[in-house]
Structure formats: C-alpha cells, structure tokens
Amino acid sequence: MDTPERNQIGATSVSKFEDSPVFNYINNLSPIQPVKSIHTSQTFNSLSFASLPSVFTSPHASSYKESRFLRRHSISDLSKPDFSTEDGSKVETDRGATGNVAELQDDSSAPDGKSDSLSNPSTELPSERPVSTNEEPQASKSDSSHPDCDQKLPDSVLKSGEDPALSDSCVKNKSGNESSEAEENKQVINHTEEREGTGYDWESLITEGADLLIFSSPNGSEAIRLVQKPLDLVTGFASSTLSQIMENDNANLSKMRIADPIECSGGQHEIEFLSSQAGEACELKDMDQGMDSLSFPNSSNSVSREITDDEVARYIADDCKPASNLYRGMRRRCLDFEAAVSRRKNLEDTSNGGSVSTHPEEKTASMDKQLVPYKSGGVATRCVLTGIGLHLNALATTSKDAKNLNHEKFSSERQLNLPNSSASCHSPSGGLDPLLTSAVTERDMDPSGNGVQNEEDGARASAYVLAEDFNQNSPKKKRRRLEPAGETESSCKRCNCKKSKCLKLYCECFAAGVYCIEPCSCQDCFNKPIHEDTVLATRKQIESRNPLAFAPKVIRNSDSLPEPGDESNKTPASARHKRGCNCKKSSCLKKYCECYQGGVGCSISCRCEGCKNAFGRKDGSSILGLEAELEEEETETNPKSVMDKGLQGPEIQNNEEQNPGSAIPSTPLQLSRQLVPLPFSSRSKPLRSSFLNVGSSSGFYGGHKLEKPNILRAQPDLGINTKPVSEDEMPDILRGECSPGAGVKTGSPNSKRISPPQSDFGLSPLPRTGRKLILQSIPSFPSLTPQH
DNA sequence: GAGTTTGAAACT
DNA sequence: CAGTTTCAAACTC
Structure with a gap:
C-alpha cells in the first residue's frame, strides 16, 4: 500500500503543495539544491519566528510541541497539507514532491534507507538524495517503506488514520504539521520499540535527528552549525565509524554538513550510526538530538528506551507531540530544557499565530516531560529538572548550549560508563575536554574566532559564560576568568556542597538545573544522572513549594x-x-x-x-x-x-x-x-x-545556543x-x-x-x-x- | 587553603 | 508571615 498510495498521494500532495504558499516558498528555495536552500529557509523560519514567549515551563508546555511543529512546519511545511490525509505516505510523497522536504524526510526515513544504505552507501547518503531529490524522494520513500518503514510506517499510518485521538489532536493542533508530527511520533515510537530490539533505531533516529536538527537550531544557521559541528566532531571522534561512512559517502557528508540541516540530519544518521560504535560521536550528535539512546545502546539504551516508550506514550497522549525532542533535551542534561524551551519559543514566535496555537496544555505537558528526568541513558540526559528547564532552556537553545550539551553529554555518558565514581562530580573533563575543545574550535571557527573567549565559553559552557562576563567587572571576575579558562567551570557550574547533597537550592548546580560535574567538589552529591529519580523528586518537592524556585532569578x-x-x-x-x-x-x-x-x-x-x-x-x-x-x-x-x-x-x-x-x-x-x-x-x-x-x-549551552x-x-x-x-x-x-x-x-x-x-x-x-x-x-x- | 562573612534557602 | 537555622558562596587573610 505504502508505495502505490504514496505515489498517488505524492501526486495529490504535490498539487496541494503547489497551491499552498509553502510550496511556492519551497520552490523559491529551489528544489534541486534544496538542502541548502531549504536549510536557509528553515533557518529563516525558525529564526524569524523563533521567538518563543513560552520560556516558562509550566505555563506553556506547548512551546515544545509548538517548537517542533514549527520546526517541522518550517521543514516540512510542504508536506503538511498532505499529511493530514495519510501522514506516512503523504509525508513521503510530499518529500518526494519537494526536494527539500524529501531530503529531510528521507533523512528521517533514512532508517530504512540506512539499512539499505548500509548495504548501499549511495542510497544512504542523504546528500545524494538531495541531488536527485525529486525522483529519489519517492523512491527512497518507497524503499524506506519497503524495508523497515513499511512495517513501521503502515502501523503508524494506520494508527494515525485510525486513531481518532491522534488524528484529532493533530488536526486540532495543526492539521498538516501536527499530523505529520503525530505520524512521526508514532513512527518514532514504533521505531523506539523496534529500536530496542532491532536496528530500526536508525529510522527513528533519522527522523528524530532531522527534527532535532531542525528543532535544535531554531535558527537555521545554528542548526547548521550544530550539525556541522557534530559532524566534524564525529569525524574527529568516530574515526572508525566515520571512516566507514565517510568512505561510503565522504562527499555526501561534506555536502550535508555544508548544505542543510536536513542533509545534516542525514549525515547525523550516519553519524549516529557510527556513534553507536563511538560514544563520542554519538555525543556529538546528541548535542543536536537525543541520540543518546541510540548512540549509547550499551548502558543507557535500556534506560533510554524505557524513557522513550514512556515519552512516546506521553506524546501520544499529549497529541502526538514529538518525543524525540524531549529525549534530546533530556539527554542533554542540564541544558536541554532551555534548548527545548528556546526552540519552542522560537517556533512559537515564528509561527505563533496559527501553528503554534498548539494547546498550551500540550506545551505544559511537554515541559513536564522534559522536566521529568527521563531515565534515558542515565547519561546526562535530563540532568535538568523540570523547573530548571526554563532557565536552562533559554540558554540551552543557543549554540553554546549545544556545545555545553555536548560537554554535558559526554560527561553524562562517561558518568554512565564510569560508575558513579565521582559521586560529587562527573569528570566530564575527559570527554568534555575533547568536546569542549572541538566545540571551542568550532566556536572559534564560526564566530569571531576568539579562541580564548571561545574556550572560556566552552569551558564555562553552561551558565558560566555569563558569569564570566559579569566577573569581568569585579576583581574576582578576573580571577574567575583566569581560572575558568582553565577550569572551564565550564560545562556546568561548580558547587562545593558538603551537606546539601546538591539536592537543594543551596547547590548552584542543582539550582541551575544542571548535574554536578567533575569540577564540582561537592560531597555526597546526588545531583547526578545516576540519581535522576532523586533529583527529580527533590526538584518537584522544591517546585511544589515554590514553583519559581528554579526559574531564573x-x-x-x-x-x-x-x-x-x-x-x-x-x-x-x-x-x-x-x-x-x-x-x-x-x-x-x-x-x-x-x-x-x-x-x-x-x-x-x-x-x-x-x-x-x-x-x-x-x-x-x-x-x-x-x-x-x-x-x-x-x-x-x-x-x-x-x-x-x-x-x-x-x-x-x-x-x-x-x-x-x-x-x-x-x-x-x-x-x-x-x-x-x-x-x-x-x-x-x-x-x-x-x-x-x-x-x-x-x-549554558554554550556557544551554540x-x-x-x-x-x-x-x-x-x-x-x-x-x-x-x-x-x-x-x-x-x-x-x-x-x-x-x-x-x-x-x-x-x-x-x-x-x-x-x-x-x-x-x-x-x-x-x-x-x-x-x-x-x-x-x-x-x-x-x-x-x-x- | 583556612577561616570569616554574607545572605539565600530551608526550616519552624 | 516572621523568626531562626542551615547552607554554601563570596570574601578575607
């Protein structure tokens, strides 16, 4: 069914798209090099619209959803119209119709493609697809559907079609986008389920990855950067896997990096794939997405999976909102929230009007989810607690955030890997350092190239960056800066708690919604991914007393x-x-x-x-x-x-x-x-x-955000x-x-x-x-x- | 690095 | 809500 319908749908969808302004917009972008063009456009959308009022966690959880919606909207705007009817098939068709969209989706759908791609590098490479976007999209779709997607998609599609709730929710939220998202979510869920057992993860990852990429970077540019960075990092880190992939599609990767978020997504997929082998690479990806589960099948997978399932259920209940984002954010630990929030904000701002309209409740729900520490890979994941999210979120969104996230992720991962060894603090240093350095380099590259500054930022990454600024004023500031540069207070704040177990607002890390890290000299620290449950529970308690406890001061x-x-x-x-x-x-x-x-x-x-x-x-x-x-x-x-x-x-x-x-x-x-x-x-x-x-x-999030x-x-x-x-x-x-x-x-x-x-x-x-x-x-x- | 000061957070 | 205690950062030496 998928293929034939898809084809038909594709035709219909195409017509619809043509009619739709979005379609026109996309056309303007230029289908052939859609990736880049699209990318920019997306970035634009996100950027232009990015403003998210929502920052607040509680009030509008919807921001999340919205953000995603927006993202996807921006990305798959074209597809939306069709999605309403049959998400999966339509989406694919839409993708096919629009080179850009197709690419993006392809990336998302890539999972199948990946399996294929694995066997067939050419197919895998997203970049290639983009090139022949028009033709390939459908083919890829069909392909994807055939292999893995078929199994998954059908279900998702059927569900979407059958499930009144989902469809309703989607429709309510935003017919096109939501539906598409819902489908994706479903797929994601399915994928997640499958992931546990199988390698389908890739598909979900891809889809998520695409979303994440998009989402992650409210601003297209940022997204690109992030993507690029991760890719670069991956290249650097996961030499083996990357090398493999690279061999297959060096050109593709490069293209993806350069080109679009979408392509990037594709690249990420590969990267992710690789990452599974190389934890670091995964982390990189994680930055952008919530690769954690995938990347870290080992220790964290089970956890992540569980989370994913729960999240998925939540999403479904909420309105098919994408869980991927949540995961992502969670994984990022501390900052994720912010990023998500920012994203939401961005999305909302951009799309506020209609699309964003997503139910506030949903937003809240999403927020809640975020807040709730996903067990996902104990890794750093959700470091941040609910309340914190807000603050962090704002920060996280930035590119810096991404960097920070990377750091955090590394740290978290390491933590996971490492037995809690350091109750007090994780030693992200090892992992972080590379990441940080990479991130720093990236920053340097991107921005002004202030090496020192960048480094500091990277180190401080998290919130510290600001602090540094402030520090400048005061003598201590100077000291700190000097220190920080080396210290990298980096990724996260450092605390020195001795009696609070880092579970009270006394603890700066905890108060900031960040897990304690190596630099911390805390004692009996429970503010670690390992103790997510405790951390979350504690935060909830504190928030129950003071909802604003974790709000920015x-x-x-x-x-x-x-x-x-x-x-x-x-x-x-x-x-x-x-x-x-x-x-x-x-x-x-x-x-x-x-x-x-x-x-x-x-x-x-x-x-x-x-x-x-x-x-x-x-x-x-x-x-x-x-x-x-x-x-x-x-x-x-x-x-x-x-x-x-x-x-x-x-x-x-x-x-x-x-x-x-x-x-x-x-x-x-x-x-x-x-x-x-x-x-x-x-x-x-x-x-x-x-x-x-x-x-x-x-x-927080470091330069990226x-x-x-x-x-x-x-x-x-x-x-x-x-x-x-x-x-x-x-x-x-x-x-x-x-x-x-x-x-x-x-x-x-x-x-x-x-x-x-x-x-x-x-x-x-x-x-x-x-x-x-x-x-x-x-x-x-x-x-x-x-x-x- | 140890000790003091300070004010927020937590507790009553 | 006010007062007290606890706590950890900020600061001083």
Missing part, C-alpha cells in the same frame, strides 16, 4: 522585538531580580547580593539596606551613577570585557549577521548574549538563571553594537525599575508575566525603550500562551 526586559535601530533598547538592560535581594551589610555591592551578582539593579522588590548597587539602586536614583560605575568597571575590566566581548564577539557577530536578516524574535538567547558581552554584567551564578532569562543564560539566540534575537542591540549590549543591560537594569516589580517577581512565573503578551510588547515599551521585561526563560512565551 534575574528577569530581564527582553527586546522582545527590539528595534534594531534603537539604541535605547540596547542600553537598557532592564533586568531585575525575581525576588529582589535582602542585603544588609554588603550594600548590594558584592556578590552576596543576588541582584549585583546577576548584574541587575535592585528594584522595589528588594529589601536591601543601604543599597548601593552599581547596576541600579533600589530607589533608582543611582542609575546614572550606575552607568558611570559600570562604564568604569567596564574600563577596568576592559581586558576582561574585551575578552568577554571577544567571547561574546562571535555570538554577537553572529547575531549581528543573523539579526540583520531576520527580525528574529527576541529570544532569551539574545539576552544571554547581552549578558555575556555585558562587561558589567553580573558574573557567575546569577548568570545561570540570568543567562537564561537575561540572556546571559545562554551561557548563544549563537542561536543571538540570531534569534536579532536584537539590534547585539547586532548593532557590542557596546550597546552592555549599555543596554545597564540601562535596562536601571530601567528595570519599571519592570522590576512586574517583571521580576510577578514572574511568578510564567503565567503572570506571560499572560500579557502585551507585557512583552506593552510593558517593555513602557519603560523607555519599550523593551519588555521578560523572564529570562519566560520572556516571550506570554504573548504566545496568551493567545490560547
């Missing part, structure tokens, strides 16, 4: 849609501490003060005494003075600031580059960048949360000028006053702030620049969710 006015030209936007870093500080002796001039630490001024919500916060006093009087101070600090820290900037630089540059083109929605990432660049910006800890929220958050965010943000600020960033932050902080109350604390999370999408637009504008105060993670989502 610093909320910043996002430029939600900062006007590129407006410097004002740049200047104000209207960021506020969520709850405000309670300093009595530090005068808010030391890191003891969370506001100061977060690089934000004190606000009304603060109960500090003798506030002298350089970033902005409670009374707000100091703003000017603060700016001056900040400037001074900057000057002082210049070297550092420069470094930071340099580090940031790449991102910034990217932002600039990207931004100009896309009006990207402001993503948390943007903020993150700001933070990073911000000389004054706070430093370490706050950064974590702040990163996410503020933008510094990006730190940051980059994306930047792109997404398209903030004029960053793009326009580096200084502006710092300026922006400062001013924002100062401005923050306006928002502080509302922005920060109100933050209760998500919903409150979110509620008023206006807030984003409306509120922010209120302040001077019109920036909106947004929770780092939450930022945009309000607008999105409110819709519903």
